[in-house]
Amino acid sequence: MINVLFAGHPTRWPEYQIPLRDAFAKAGLSVDLRTDHAADQVDYIVYAPNSPLQDFTPYTRTKAVLNLWAGVEAIVGNPTLTQPLARMVDFGLRQGMVEWVTGHVLRHHLDIDFDLEHQDGSWTRHIPKLARDRKVTVLGMGELGSACATALATLGFDVTGYSRSPKSHPGIRCLHGADGLDQALTGAEIVVLLLPKTPATENTLNARTLSLLAPGAAIINPGRGPLIDDDALLAALKTGQVSRATLDVFRIEPLPKDHPYWAHPRVTVTPHIASETRPETASEVIAENVRRSEAGQPLLYLVDRALGY
Structure with a gap:
């Protein structure tokens, strides 16, 4: 027994x-x-x-x-x-994450929020890029990150994956190490964070690394709250360097009611539900x-x- x-x-x-x-x-x-x-x-x-x-x-x-x-x-x-x-x-954890990440990447790629904000009777048209012309970077190429990167590549996105150690995945440009992080972020239009929380990954997105992104980039974080320097992200949202952020995880959970993310018009807060x-x-x-x-x-x-x- x-x-x-x-x-x-x-x-x-x-x-x-x-x-x-x-x-x-x-x-x-x-x-x-x-x-x-x-x-x-x-x-x-x-x-x-x-x-x-x-x-x-x-x-x-x-x-x-x-x-x-x-x-x-x-x-x-x-x-x-x-x-x-x-x-x-x-499977359930992996599939749940793939579905959540894919949904929010498509939301930002298609700029669905733009359409929602212009339900005012004006016939305002905007044509999104094709997926092949949208640069998506997935930070963290473990089980969850690699599954998400593969799903996005299958949809046609130009996907770059970053990990601390060398990885190889068909159809995905894989980078690693300190230099690889900067390369992965340079010009990225959508960034998905799925790194583990360690002392080495805290504040991976900070004022310097956020400045490497394409102007108007979108941030999606279903990984760990401390991966992002919150003050730096709020500053980047203010300048427009980051256009939108979808955040599922935070340094303090539940997210305090007075936190500026709650009321920010360019931030979507979800209550740690990306994958269960x-x-x-x-x-x-x-x-x-x-x-x-x-x-x-x-x-x-x-x-x-x-x-x-």
Whole structure:
């Protein structure tokens, strides 16, 4: 019998209980899934960083901590966490992000907001570029970023991808490193941020890097709030260097009611909904990782502690 502790936020247990049990059974695993296993009897922990469990020291038998979120920045630095940590990458998370990003890229590409702002009886026509003539840069070419970049390239956009380490994807110009970041941003008309949150990525978009964009560029951030210097973005919106921004993530969440983003006519705020872990598909990934571990195979999506993701 494999003892699995569900240590996500307590409110999520009713949503995950049945999908997890079904996934374990489908994988042929004999699992005792609970929220109250004795710490020294736990083989695997299904985890979310907003869990009450923050001290991993008693979990001496635990073979792996399996995160329910794609982001691990809130847990990877925990000094008590010595067990292997796997992040969540699943179809539902990936597909949700692709749909959200594609929708907002098309919104800015077609300048749908222009049409909404001119519903005043005047026959004001504007003809958008074709996708092949629109330069889109995706910052972050991990699982989510590469999926979004591929979808946008399939639609015909001129896509450049940027990552900290070298990557290669068919139909996408891939750049990396400090020089690569500047090249990726120079002349970009739409920028999608999907980098992880690390000390090295904080304020990736700042006054200097925003100045590299094509005048009137659009910013789309479903990644992490600290990737953007908020004051620099507001200043760029004021000058018109950035024409619009769609922001799903923020340094403080929920976004404070008095934050200038709420009332800004060129900013769209969405409440961290770009992509959500879905119990049915996430449970399949959790079960597969337990199966792999029990078979002596390497875990999927293992976090590199040195890199922070």
